[in-house]
Amino acid sequence: MIESVMSGKMMSPAAGDPSSFGFSVWRGAPGSMERAHTHDDVELNVATGSLEYVIRGERVVVPPGVVLLFWASQPHQLVGFERDAEVTWLTVPLRTLLGWQLPAGFVERFLRGGLTLVEPGAGSFDAAALDRWRHELAEGGFAAETARKDIEVHVRRVAVSAGEAQRDGGAGADGDRAAAVVARMAAFAAENAHRNPRVAEVAAAVHLHPQYAMTLFKRVLGVSIGSYLTTCRIHDAQRLLVTTTDPVALVAEKVGYGSLSQFYDKFRQVTGCSPAVYRRGRVESG
Known part of the structure; x- marks a missing residue:
């Protein structure tokens, strides 16, 4: 059952409202977003339970284990979540992602406000990988650079799973x-x-x-x-x-x-x- 999150606090990217969260990974229980926010990153998130967002005025329900990818410059707000769900958020600065030379069709779709939903396993965004990246990014140096390169590969796999890689090579x-x-x-x-x-x-x-x-x-x-x-x-x-x-x-x-x-x-x-x-x-x- 999805519960309302219109009260309480949320310890996650939603706790602030900066222009960018940078290359970061958060993990924890969902909580309330008192209002929609925007930031200039590409956001990916996956949860152990269902999540309900309002993105550009439309309700979006994300099933457990499904990866949601979208450009976070569009107003978005978490309005519901499944009890005991745990969420992992990954943010990649838009400029960084554009530098990866992803398939043009894939890039154009999320720049136009499109949402990409990737079934469990299709993009290899499992809990173990996300937790590893979180620790490596916090460690800095070579470990953080390795995490960034690994994330790039995984995002490329998301593009393949979304079927956009067939259009062109970049x-x-x-x-x-x-x-x-x-x-x-x-x-x-x-x-x-x-x-x-x-x-x-x-x-x-x-x-x-x-x-x-x-x-x-x-x-x-x-x-x-x-x-x-x-x-x-x-x-x-x-x-x-x-x-x-x-x-x-x-x-x-x-x-x-x-x-x-x-x-x-x-x-x-x-x-x-x-x-x-x-x-x-x-x-x-x-």
Whole structure:
């Protein structure tokens, strides 16, 4: 049975809210996340019991032993867990992971907000390996470097298990640089979406001309910067609708919409339903 975690404390990456946790491994009992958070890492976690997250406004249930991999720049919050479950979290800085030249399709998918679920054994993320990495990273020096290389190999196996390695052998140097720049723009957009920054501001965050920034962003992620900002704002609204009892008007205000009618229009465009219908359906199903 999955229990609510809307009270109490969580001794895990969720205990703080830095821009990055770096190359780290945590292990322990799950606890509450009082609010969603973001950080500029790729996060992998696996638990001995079921976990329930809200990621970009959608509920995601992760079965025991299944590895969840996603780019943590999107708002995520642990909202439920199975009694006596133990969780291991692994974070890899996005820039580090992009340097591994993983299959382009795999990279593009998680940059677009896709989630990867890997069945037990498929990516070899067993408890013994995670515990070994935790100790080696803490030891530093040669042991830590060995752990980082081992983790890279295991993430490559996750890419193979996800079926993306068949597309190509890697993004290449130019593709990696482009993906890294777009990742920084996407992270800036996600963090500031509630105030609806202009395209020029997003481009300035990575020192690019706005026109070139728009072209590069669309080429890598397949959507415009404006559309991505709208999606981020609506996903944050979805999260608030599921995890709070705030009135719809207050939710709209919190995600940066001064016009309630505009919020309704954009929400329906992204989700296919009204905020009230969305909330009712998710709360009843939860």
